[in-house]
Amino acid sequence: MTSQRHETDAMRRAIELSRRGPANGANPRVGCVILDAEGRVIAEGWHRGRGTAHAEVAALGALADRALAQGATAVVTLEPCNHTGATGPCSEALIDAGVGRVVYAVADPGASSSGGGERLRMAGVDVEEGVLGDEAEENIRPWLTSIRRGVPFVTVKWASSLDGRAAAADGSSRWITGPSSRADVHRRRAEAGAIVAGTGTVLADDPSLTARDSDGRELSEQPIAVIVGRRSVPRDSRVFAHPAGAIEYPSRDLSGLLTMLAERDVRHVFVEGGPTVASAFLAAGLADEVLVYLAPTVLGGPVTAITDVGVRTISEQARMRFDHIELLGDDVLLVARPLTTNDLPTKEDD
Incomplete structure (x- = not known):
């Protein structure tokens, strides 16, 4: 099982990856790192802009072998979305891939997109919220403020x-x-x-x-x-x-x-x-x-x-x-x- 240190390091990397995405669009900057059972990074992804794959889906797509997702830990800066927009719900993509644990920093405040964490729990996925939450919140503060207000x-x-x-x-x-x-x-x-x-x-x-x-x-x-x-x-x-x-x-x-x-x-x-x-x-x-x-x-x-x-x-x-x-x-x-x-x-x- 991945350690807290591995997950914290992965979250810090996910925040760094998120900054590669566009800052001025309608969507937030999000990064994702996938770890194996030993805490090793096996894939990374980030959201590249509206209409493109979300960070979780991008990271899953970067796996050398899709079977590696079975039981893996996905570390993501924002709660996986739970709705279908220009792309499908990331919560379902993680469930379908067989990911065993999801760690996210900040809850999604969107009225239609939130609820991914609960959907993952209902599917038996181990979920933890709040890892490096302050850092991740600061990273997308304008977007979060806008969605909340x-x-x-x-x-x-x-x-x-x-x-x-x-x-x-x-x-x-x-x-x-x-x-x-x-x-x-x-x-x-x-x-x-x-x-x-x-x-x-x-x-x-x-x-x-x-x-x-x-x-x-x-x-x-x-x-x-x-x-x-x-x-x-x-x-x-x-x-x-x-x-x-x-x-x-x-x-x-x-x-x-x-x-x-x-x-x-x-x-x-x-x-x-x-x-x-x-x-x-x-x-x-x-x-x-x-x-x-x-x-x-x-x-x-x-x-x-x-x-x-x-x-x-x-x-x-x-x-x-x-x-x-x-x-x-x-x-x-x-x-x-x-x-x-x-x-x-x-x-x-x-």
């Missing part, structure tokens, strides 16, 4: 000087941050399903809103471009040549925007198009994550990275907690998340 996970990003300015007094802003920060932004764009900018930014800067490499080439994964605001944008603007398409949203109803994007199977929204739209998402309490690329420079002047977010007095401040801090060249990336009820102090903490 019904609207996309929202990342709000801005770049600023030490004194919180997004541009000089004349409006020029290229470049406040360095190449390492810009490369990180483009990588994160590619991992989102949609990138949101305000009409003011589109009219002023004529951005392409694409994800590109350091040489300016478009990456293989691209977010849909979304332009928010009531002002019209010229049809010859670069954003309308976006490879994933561009959507104009002539409204300030941001909750409605997220609902519309959810209907398009967008799970993660990346907001970076100017102080007005970034501030609107913060004021509406719709930001799940804030990224601040802080450059070691001082600009002064009136162009702040964030404008009014509805805080009238200090007791109304929108408290967050730092989740990650990283040095990117000469810049610093600060990642913050809103406080939840779990983050608030209790009487025992007083």
